[in-house]
Amino acid sequence: MKKIIIILVLLLCIPAYFVYSLNKETKALEAKLADSETKQTELNIQLNDANAAYQEAESELAETKEAAEPFIEENEKWKTRAEELQTYLP
Amino acid sequence: MENKSRRTADILALIGILACGICLCILVYRLQAKKEFLMQRIDASQKLNAETETEIENIKSDTAKLQEDIRIYADMEKTAAETRENYYKVCKQLEDAVIAHEADCKIAYLTFDDGPYLNTTGKYLDVLDQYGVLATFFQIGRPSEELDPLYRRVYETGHTVANHTYTHQIRNGIYRSVDAFISDVKRNREFIEDKLGYTTDILRFPGGSSSARNLKPAIIEELRKLGYGYVDWNSATGDGVQMMTPAEYRDNVLNKTGNRDILVVLMHDYSANTLTALPEIIEGLKNQGYIFLPLFYESSMINK
Structure with a gap:
């Protein structure tokens, strides 16, 4: 009977090892998840910054474009005039 | 009498070992479930991170295009003068x-x-x-x-x-x-x-x-x-x-x-x-x- 008990106790070492190993793995996974979530927070900040920079650039573009409107028109006029003249060139 | 008490002790030891075995199995099962849960969350989190990184890159690239347009429009007066020349x-x-x-x-x-x-x-x-x-x-x-x-x-x-x-x-x-x-x-x-x-x-x-x-x-x-x-x-x-x-x-x-x-x-x-x-x-x-x-x-x- 003693031998059986000893064998059974030894057999208990197998699930105990699994528990040890799994516990170690879950700890590592928890750390990995924490890292990933920290990175997510940083990325969200970067995303907000990028969005803010985009919005700023968009409004700056609208302002710059409005200010450039007469020159855009002027530029097109001179281009068209030059193209028209080129038709007379040999 | 002594045999009886030894048998009882052996049975108790067996029950104890069995209980420990069951507990360890439950623990393995739960840890396995936790491991799978964590892996799923990590996958989801990493996928989200990758998507966010792509989105950031896209926004940065769009912003760069806008800035290029800003530069073009800011230089439009000069461009028009060059076109006139x-x-x-x-x-x-x-x-x-x-x-x-x-x-x-x-x-x-x-x-x-x-x-x-x-x-x-x-x-x-x-x-x-x-x-x-x-x-x-x-x-x-x-x-x-x-x-x-x-x-x-x-x-x-x-x-x-x-x-x-x-x-x-x-x-x-x-x-x-x-x-x-x-x-x-x-x-x-x-x-x-x-x-x-x-x-x-x-x-x-x-x-x-x-x-x-x-x-x-x-x-x-x-x-x-x-x-x-x-x-x-x-x-x-x-x-x-x-x-x-x-x-x-x-x-x-x-x-x-x-x-x-x-x-x-x-x-x-x-x-x-x-x-x-x-x-x-x-x-x-x-x-x-x-x-x-x-x-x-x-x-x-x-x-x-």
């Missing part, structure tokens, strides 16, 4: 081709002296707009706020704004001395610069370059130092000399072209009769094969 280069190519008889057209430079005038210059601009014609305006200094829009309109439409001295005072004025002439030219150059932010580089002597008589060579030398070229004319309505009918002004131009390759037509934008004649002058010159250009510094008609 490029137009004058094409004018020069065409002028060279006309002189070499290699083009299917001749060139007429319509020029208007002494303006702007409040009552007439705008009407001249309307007629030129109507025909899509660019001309050259030799302007003098008229410090009146009412005339500011006309100075601007002439330039912004694309006509060449040129210097005709500030006072245009021929008798006992600008031709007294070289210094008197040059200081009047400089005064008008600054006057136009203040109004338009544009520096003139073409000049017409009031009354023509022959009015400068013996001062002409010295004045031309000084003008060259200032970066000016000057131009006279080889065709005129005659509106600055004698009052005539619109038909006579028209005929003075159309009947006296001499089939020249390049015409520089002198007119004055104060003349109501020239204004009346202008559409027929434009159409008549077109029928004779002329196209209309504004004068530019590199033109062969500009004396330097």
Whole structure:
């Protein structure tokens, strides 16, 4: 009977090892998840910054474009005039 | 009795071992479940991170495109000026081709002296707009706020704004001395610069370059130092000399072209009769094969 008990106790070492190993793995996974979530927070900040920079650039573009409107028109006029003249060139 | 108690102890030990075994199995099961749960969350989190990184890259790339557009629009004033310069280069190519008889057209430079005038210059601009014609305006200094829009309109439409001295005072004025002439030219150059932010580089002597008589060579030398070229004319309505009918002004131009390759037509934008004649002058010159250009510094008609 003693031998059986000893064998059974030894057999208990197998699930105990699994528990040890799994516990170690879950700890590592928890750390990995924490890292990933920290990175997510940083990325969200970067995303907000990028969005803010985009919005700023968009409004700056609208302002710059409005200010450039007469020159855009002027530029097109001179281009068209030059193209028209080129038709007379040999 | 001793055997019985030993058996009981063995059974208890077996039960204990069994309980431990069951507990460990449950623990393994739960840890396995936790591991799978964590792995799923990590996968989801990493996927989200990758998506966020892609989104950030896309936004940054879009922002860079917007900034490139901002740069293009911010430089648009410069670009328009460069395109205008490029137009004058094409004018020069065409002028060279006309002189070499290699083009299917001749060139007429319509020029208007002494303006702007409040009552007439705008009407001249309307007629030129109507025909899509660019001309050259030799302007003098008229410090009146009412005339500011006309100075601007002439330039912004694309006509060449040129210097005709500030006072245009021929008798006992600008031709007294070289210094008197040059200081009047400089005064008008600054006057136009203040109004338009544009520096003139073409000049017409009031009354023509022959009015400068013996001062002409010295004045031309000084003008060259200032970066000016000057131009006279080889065709005129005659509106600055004698009052005539619109038909006579028209005929003075159309009947006296001499089939020249390049015409520089002198007119004055104060003349109501020239204004009346202008559409027929434009159409008549077109029928004779002329196209209309504004004068530019590199033109062969500009004396330097």
